[in-house]
Amino acid sequence: MRERVTIRELARLSGVSVGTVSRALNGYSDVSPETRERIMQLARALEYTPTAAARMLVTQRSHVIGVFLETGEGHPDLQHPFFHEVLVGIKHCLGERGFDLLLFASEQPGNGFGPHSYEKRCRHHNVDGAVLMGVDPEDEETRRLVRSTLPCVGVDVALHGPSTGYVISDNRTGILAAMRHLHELGHRRIAHVTGLVETRPGAERLRAYRDALRELGLGYRDEYVAYGDFYVESGRAAAARLLALDEPPTAIVAASDLMVLGVLRAAAEAGVSVPGDLSVVGFDDIQLAGHLHPPLTTVRQDKAGLGRAAGEALVACIEGADAPAVTTLPVELIVRESTAPPPAGG
Amino acid sequence: MRERVTIRELARLSGVSVGTVSRALNGYSDVSPETRERIMQLARALEYTPTAAARMLVTQRSHVIGVFLETGEGHPDLQHPFFHEVLVGIKHCLGERGFDLLLFASEQPGNGFGPHSYEKRCRHHNVDGAVLMGVDPEDEETRRLVRSTLPCVGVDVALHGPSTGYVISDNRTGILAAMRHLHELGHRRIAHVTGLVETRPGAERLRAYRDALRELGLGYRDEYVAYGDFYVESGRAAAARLLALDEPPTAIVAASDLMVLGVLRAAAEAGVSVPGDLSVVGFDDIQLAGHLHPPLTTVRQDKAGLGRAAGEALVACIEGADAPAVTTLPVELIVRESTAPPPAGG
DNA sequence: TCACGTTCCGAAAACGGTTTTGGAAACCGG
DNA sequence: CCGGTTTCCAAAACCGTTTTCGGAACGTGA
Numbered sequence: 118m119r120e121r122v123t124i125r126e127l128a129r130l131s132g133v134s135v136g137t138v139s140r141a142l143n144g145y146s147d148v149s150p151e152t153r154e155r156i157m158q159l160a161r162a163l164e165y166t167p168t169a170a171a172r173m174l175v176t177q178r179s180h181v182i183g184v185f186l187e188t189g190e191g192h193p194d195l196q197h198p199f200f201h202e203v204l205v206g207i208k209h210c211l212g213e214r215g216f217d218l219l220l221f222a223s224e225q226p227g228n229g230f231g232p233h234s235y236e237k238r239c240r241h242h243n244v245d246g247a248v249l250m251g252v253d254p255e256d257e258e259t260r261r262l263v264r265s266t267l268p269c270v271g272v273d274v275a276l277h278g279p280s281t282g283y284v285i286s287d288n289r290t291g292i293l294a295a296m297r298h299l300h301e302l303g304h305r306r307i308a309h310v311t312g313l314v315e316t317r318p319g320a321e322r323l324r325a326y327r328d329a330l331r332e333l334g335l336g337y338r339d340e341y342v343a344y345g346d347f348y349v350e351s352g353r354a355a356a357a358r359l360l361a362l363d364e365p366p367t368a369i370v371a372a373s374d375l376m377v378l379g380v381l382r383a384a385a386e387a388g389v390s391v392p393g394d395l396s397v398v399g400f401d402d403i404q405l406a407g408h409l410h411p412p413l414t415t416v417r418q419d420k421a422g423l424g425r426a427a428g429e430a431l432v433a434c435i436e437g438a439d440a441p442a443v444t445t446l447p448v449e450l451i452v453r454e455s456t457a458p459p460p461a462g463g
Numbered sequence: 464m465r466e467r468v469t470i471r472e473l474a475r476l477s478g479v480s481v482g483t484v485s486r487a488l489n490g491y492s493d494v495s496p497e498t499r500e501r502i503m504q505l506a507r508a509l510e511y512t513p514t515a516a517a518r519m520l521v522t523q524r525s526h527v528i529g530v531f532l533e534t535g536e537g538h539p540d541l542q543h544p545f546f547h548e549v550l551v552g553i554k555h556c557l558g559e560r561g562f563d564l565l566l567f568a569s570e571q572p573g574n575g576f577g578p579h580s581y582e583k584r585c586r587h588h589n590v591d592g593a594v595l596m597g598v599d600p601e602d603e604e605t606r607r608l609v610r611s612t613l614p615c616v617g618v619d620v621a622l623h624g625p626s627t628g629y630v631i632s633d634n635r636t637g638i639l640a641a642m643r644h645l646h647e648l649g650h651r652r653i654a655h656v657t658g659l660v661e662t663r664p665g666a667e668r669l670r671a672y673r674d675a676l677r678e679l680g681l682g683y684r685d686e687y688v689a690y691g692d693f694y695v696e697s698g699r700a701a702a703a704r705l706l707a708l709d710e711p712p713t714a715i716v717a718a719s720d721l722m723v724l725g726v727l728r729a730a731a732e733a734g735v736s737v738p739g740d741l742s743v744v745g746f747d748d749i750q751l752a753g754h755l756h757p758p759l760t761t762v763r764q765d766k767a768g769l770g771r772a773a774g775e776a777l778v779a780c781i782e783g784a785d786a787p788a789v790t791t792l793p794v795e796l797i798v799r800e801s802t803a804p805p806p807a808g809g
Numbered sequence: 810t811c812a813c814g815t816t817c818c819g820a821a822a823a824c825g826g827t828t829t830t831g832g833a834a835a836c837c838g839g
Numbered sequence: 840c841c842g843g844t845t846t847c848c849a850a851a852a853c854c855g856t857t858t859t860c861g862g863a864a865c866g867t868g869a
Binding site (some may be wrong): 121164166167168169170171173174179180181184198201208209211212213215216217218219220221222223224237240241242243349375378379381382385404405408409410 | 515525526544547559561564565566567727731
């Protein structure tokens with residue numbers, strides 16, 4: 118293979134010093150136009166590519182953002198379409214600004230003693246910042262990372278630290294809108310299938326459900342909240358239980374679209390029709406939501422927007438701004454066909 | 464912030480030379496057990512983390528795999544759930560083996576003249592290998608990369624080069640199985656909604672459709688192949704046209720599950736019921752396929768398996784094996800409820 | 810002519826590791 | 840007691856950049 122062409126090589130070939138080559142290539146002013154041009158010609162001809170490692174070593178900047186995408190036990194979070202779409206947003210935003218993404222994957226360190234904790238891994242690769250998804254904010258590892266000065270931003274996880282922030286959707290407003298929509302349609306017995314309540318969105322959605330009940334003058338019933346984990350199966354189980362109640366709900370708001378798939382399944386199995394007998398509204402508006410049968414009424418999160426916001430917060434912080442604030446993104450209730458007035462006898 | 468603790472610092476504090484520290488940490492033999500232990504204690508205490516850049520500079524290895532995930536115009540490929548699941552597989556496989564993933568995102572290079580082409584970007588970051596998804600194999604950029612000695616593997620894209628291979632599903636067998644299934648049910652008028660035929664899977668699936676027709680003794684009709692692009696909307700348009708034919712098909716096999724969502728939509732709009740009037744089978748078996756209404760008959764690709772296979776081929780190649788061969792993964796027809804015998808009058 | 814700016818560039822010191830070379834001490838058999 | 844091995848470690852070179860410092864050459868105004 119062709120040998121790596123270094124800056125030294127360029128210097129030799131163009132008869133100047135390496136320092137000059139470096140300055141020429143980096144657009145410094147103190148090099149004559151002719152010399153610069155000559156060097157750049159040569160660089161192009163030889164397809165010179167600077168070595169990131171070398172530069173990183175001296176500049177202490179990598180132009181790389183670390184991404185932690187933790188895989189919960191059972192179902193890797195990575196598999197939830199939500200995170201996928203967020204990642205798209207991150208990639209775009211950061212890509213435009215000249216960053217690449219390092220997706221941390223290695224479990225045992227490369228060589229015996231290597232990187233371990235979040236913080237170590239970041240230091241090891243010298244990332245300029247990090248975005249965390251699906252991590253546990255209470256975890257000691259996490260806390261150590263956000264306690265450091267490395268710019269961090271969490272998505273859907275409340276992180277606090279000197280240069281740390283997070284982005285999240287306006288879950289409360291979303292659930293409130295869903296509830297009001299249902300209420301307006303005439304529903305009075307509205308149940309909630311929660312997400313993982315240990316997570317921020319899961320908790321916020323649940324609280325909002327309760328608050329909405331109060332606001333609408335509906336009583337809270339313990340039996341009307343069924344605990345899920347954002348994924349399909351849990352939605353099915355939850356709905357099965359709900360529908361078997363003596364006085365089943367006429368509407369269900371679920372904390373994720375995936376779970377309403379489960380709800381739909383349970384409904385079909387129980388012989389109740391949606392939206393005829395049961396209205397359901399989801400959360401997320403995943404790509405497929407509009408193409409399901411029936412098309413889902415759901416509250417749309419701007420998933421790519423969350424990613425972009427995370428990216429922007431990060432670069433702002435990297436470029437010297439203060440700690441990235443917490444930014445909450447608006448959501449939107451998308452009314453489709455999975456909601457309707459309750460059945461007459463309801 | 465605490466200053467970075469370097470190997471030199473460790474050397475000073477433990478009263479040995481830097482070379483010794485390095486050897487101790489890396490498990491070389493020529494350092495006494497006591498000295499080694501002392502050094503490692505210290506390293507742990509100070510939370511020493513080696514700098515990847517420095518090591519990379521001398522060893523020429525990064526323990527990082529580059530990932531190209533190209534975003535087609537219109538709908539970013541990244542958004543197709545397929546790639547998402549593949550990525551999961553890659554991450555797992557490579558993570559277990561101590562690699563991290565560099566997701567190339569940067570559009571303009573970090574600093575004016577920096578990395579550009581695939582090859583340059585790889586050289587720049589010194590990745591140990593690369594996996595390519597959604598790229599155009601005919602593209603000059605791509606060809607340059609695979610022509611180099613860098614271990615590469617494509618997924619769903621046929622790449623050829625000195626140390627390049629690709630992984631792909633057994634599309635032919637999958638389509639054949641789908642067609643036979645339909646034929647056994649009694650269908651004789653079977654249409655195909657293609658994927659992007661410029662892509663390998665799109666082309667293979669189409670060819671297999673034709674071959675299956677021949678094998679089953681069914682004539683090929685031009686009007687029965689409708690061209691799509693793997694995404695929902697194209698499936699809808701295609702099905703709309705198909706269903707409006709004088710002699711519409713009684714069954715449709717689509718090149719992706721996403722497109723059958725479109726097909727279902729079109730069917731609903733045209734008032735034809737699935738599977739009563741029309742059977743449909745998809746491809747991929749995306750997570751949601753089993754939860755749709757009706758649950759989809761589809762040929763399942765082992766998406767995570769593709770990712771793992773890609774990862775394994777890569778490390779094999781990195782560790783000195785010959786060019787990664789092309790590995791094709793088996794698929795499986797999952798019969799659910801979107802297929803049934805054709806209507807009596809059909 | 811002299812002092813003084815500019816403009817352009819070379820030399821060299823980092824950055825934080827790994828690896829090679831060589832040497833001192835300890836150990837060995839004879 | 841001596842030549843030859845081992846065992847353990849120090850010194851230094853090197854990886855490919857950036858950046859600081861200073862110097863040469865060249866005006867330029869007095």
